[in-house]
Amino acid sequence: MTTFNLPDLGEGLTEATLLSWLVAEGDVIVVDQPIAEVETAKSAIEVPTPYAGVVTKLHGAVGETLIVDEPLITVAAEGDADSKSSAGSGAASNGTTDAGALSYREEERAGTVPATGSVTDPAAPDAAAAEEEGSGNVLIGYGTSTAKSSGRRRRRSGASRQVATGGAAAAAGSSSAPAPAPDSAPSTAGSAQKAPRVSSPLVRRLAREHSLSLNALTGSGPDGMILRADVLAAIDSSTQTTGAQEASAPAEGAAPGADAAASDAAHSSAGSSRPTAGSTSTGANPPAPGGLEVRERVPMSGMRKAVATTLTRSRREIPEATVWQDVDMTEVLALRARLKVQAEKDGTTAPSLLALLSRFVLAGLSRYPDLATRLEDTAAGAQEIVHYDGVNLGFAAQTPAGLVVPVIRHAERLSARALHGEISRLVGEAREGKISGKELTGGTFTVNNYGVFGSDGATPIINHPEVGILGIGRILDRAWAVDGELAVRKVATLTIAFDHRVCDGGTAGGFLNFVATCLEDPSSALADL
Known part of the structure; x- marks a missing residue:
């Protein structure tokens, strides 16, 4: 068995x-x-x-x-x-x-x-x-x-x-x-x-996040190998010890038996660190704020937990900086309109605006490769900037189940039309709930079009352990100076958030300006791509 x-x-x-x-x-x-x-x-x-x-x-x-x-x-x-x-x-x-x-x-x-x-x-x-x-x-x-x-x-x-x-x-x-x-x-x-003494990097990371020394643990695996169960047992033991110490010193004037109740509460908290998805509460519910009645308590799903874990770690570990630039999108929209007319005649599909943007982003990453790296921890506790031969481009997509980031592998090899096909395929699979876990991991840079939600701009959160993400807001009619005269143009705001540990503002600003120039004069840019 x-x-x-x-x-x-x-x-x-x-x-x-x-x-x-x-x-x-x-x-x-x-x-x-x-x-x-x-x-x-x-x-x-x-x-x-x-x-x-x-x-x-x-x-x-x-x-x-x-x-x-x-x-x-x-x-x-x-x-x-x-x-x-x-x-x-x-x-x-x-x-x-x-x-x-x-x-x-x-x-x-x-x-x-x-x-x-x-x-x-x-x-x-x-x-x-x-x-x-x-x-x-x-x-x-x-x-x-x-x-x-x-x-x-x-x-x-x-x-x-x-x-x-x-x-x-x-x-x-x-x-x-x-x-x-x-x-x-x-x-x-x-x-x-x-x-090895430690069974996996997951175990090492779990011990590090809870400030546990692996040398102080006794492994229950073969040849003393430290398993995940050993680290969890040490965490539970530490939690119970802390709770017992706090409970042993009750406040002055506490009622008899208050210290025992506090000890029971600490033990219950330590033992209930893994609630199931079906549970709505543990013990008595806290009072509603301002006299409001609680309508419903909804446990976080596995998807929301995964999103929360990634975004929280990004905010906790990455000293990110943000650069933005307004871009005249009039010419790229006109180009897409021409491509769409031609595609209808040929019976093909014209690349979307996101596909054209992604093509320019990939060209920019070839000039500024530091933004398409990953910052990873080594087994020795150090950090390395990992450069890759190519770009796995992620893009944010909203689905009925929530926000996902499908990844196009070796996106630098694809044309704008091919990128459009991959984006459409991955979005379709994601919305049907059929996308595989492999296609949601391994990205080295991410593009986010939050303009489809009516947002003028945003400060996107870097998808850890990547070091950069580019966002684009909605396109608006705005007054714009063209050859010294005011004109109504289609303008959007590009924003890049980057990990300041890996690159500086010069790299991020140069990349952003390159992408903006491509969007403002796409015909000339595509001739060089």
């Missing part, structure tokens, strides 16, 4: 809202079959299983918030009743998931082959084979390297499986020395590398 935990969702996300189960208890499933639909990273994602067998338990109810690394589904080998009962009793006795689930997490997070003794139940050789070779599915950030290094999945022979399972049994019976393992295949337990 194997328990599959909710996998690492990427981009530092630690939770997801369960939208629906795609399987039921008692169903027979195969490797890579979608088992659940969750909402996170600003999209709905189907989670595939790396294990095959019979579903014995679904962990969580629809609408509930699931935490990364906590059980999602339990699977047993088909027709193996003995393994179900034995695995169930083992889990009840030690309060943890089985070795198979742990070894899979080690493999996907540490990038190594599971250590000897971490093989799944010998009675389920198919599950063991799937675990060693991995599902190869990297849709939402998990899957093993075996599938990447080979066009076909390598499977162990029956003899090698017997030797491996025998080694696992020997290891279970003796704690003094590990069992010997075969050296016939590089993916067997015999060639296992030791997992």
